[in-house]
Amino acid sequence: GAGVSQSPSNKVTEKGKDVELRCDPISGHTALYWYRQSLGQGLEFLIYFQGNSAPDKSGLPSDRFSAERTGGSVSTLTIQRTQQEDSAVYLCASSRSGGRQETQYFGPGTRLLVL
Amino acid sequence: QKEVEQDPGPLSVPEGAIVSLNCTYSNSAFQYFMWYRQYSRKGPELLMYTYSSGNKEDGRFTAQVDKSSKYISLFIRDSQPSDSATYLCAMSAQGAQKLVFGQGTRLTINP
Numbered sequence: 001g002a003g004v005s006q007s008p009s010n011k012v013t014e015k016g017k018d019v020e021l022r023c024d025p026i027s028g029h030t031a032l033y034w035y036r037q038s039l040g041q042g043l044e045f046l047i048y049f050q051g052n053s054a055p056d057k058s059g060l061p062s063d064r065f066s067a068e069r070t071g072g073s074v075s076t077l078t079i080q081r082t083q084q085e086d087s088a089v090y091l092c093a094s095s096r097s098g099g100r101q102e103t104q105y106f107g108p109g110t111r112l113l114v115l
Numbered sequence: 116q117k118e119v120e121q122d123p124g125p126l127s128v129p130e131g132a133i134v135s136l137n138c139t140y141s142n143s144a145f146q147y148f149m150w151y152r153q154y155s156r157k158g159p160e161l162l163m164y165t166y167s168s169g170n171k172e173d174g175r176f177t178a179q180v181d182k183s184s185k186y187i188s189l190f191i192r193d194s195q196p197s198d199s200a201t202y203l204c205a206m207s208a209q210g211a212q213k214l215v216f217g218q219g220t221r222l223t224i225n226p
Contacts, residue, residue: 004158031212042121042203043159045213059213091158104214106151106158 004107006092012113013082021077021110025094032075033095033104034067038088046090049075050097082114118142121204121217130226134191138204138217141185145206145215148180150189153201153219162202163189194224 005024013019025032034046045059049069060066064082069075079086089111093104121138128134136150147166151159163178165171165187171178177190187206191198204217 033213035214035216042119042218043205043214043216045215048212050212056212093158103161103164106160108156108158 004092004094004105006090006107006110008110009108010111010113012115014115015084016081018078018080019082019112021079021090021112023075023077023092023094023107025073025075025092026105028096029094029105030072030097031095031102032069033093034075034077035091035093036088037091037109041088043091046077079112082112084114087112087114116141117218118215119204119206119217122220123218125221125223127223127225128194130194130196130224132194132224134189134194134198134222134224136189136191136202136204136220136222138187138206139185140187140206140215142206142208142215143182143185144208146209147207148178148187149205149214150176150178151203151205151216153203155200159203196224196226199223 007022030051032049035043037043047067048056064080067077089109091109093106095102095104119140150163152162153159165178168180168182175192179188201219201221203219205214
């Protein structure tokens with residue numbers, strides 16, 4: 001595709017519910033990243049996928065957060081038992097091969113509001 | 116203390132002014148320095164990229180890195196209303212894939 005796409009654009013959920021956020025990276029990009037952007041916090045790294053390698057999950061804030069990448073393309077970020085502090089914009093980015101300091105291209109994000 | 120500190124602003128300047136945006140950092144392992152621009156309700160887009168210390172110029176934009184002071188800057192000359200956005204600095208260490216971002220500075224250029 002022309003760029004990184006994310007769905008849904010906006011998600012409102014109730015505390016305690018599970019949510020799934022989807023990311024479609026740029027076609028041919030093998031590296032995929034998830035970040036979270038909260039008010040006053042900037043962007044925080046969550047998780048990184050590169051090809052068939054084990055993902056770098058070092059940024060996931062708790063075990064309620066998980067992500068998978070099927071077939072080396074589409075990725076889903078799942079948040080279980082959502083809390084109000086999970087409200088944020090969740091951004092996905094991709095790069096060509098995750099090589100040395102390649103440009104990361106960001107999607108428009110999913111705005112999550114937990115009531 | 117955060118690894119990367121950036122004044123969130125907001126910063127408001129008249130059209131045509133020179134804008135200076137800055138970040139400081141604490142991790143001496145950072146080698147790659149970037150500036151991203153983010154328009155409202157959009158994802159960040161890469162504006163400038165610098166490796167190690169030095170200056171880099173691209174049109175009206177100049178990025179400076181001073182590793183001895185752990186300080187990076189972005190200068191915008193002849194600022195335009197279309198430059199109004201949030202500017203985020205980002206950096207990473209050699210071999211690291213994740214980017215560490217500053218909080219972002221919200222900039223408004225007034226016509």
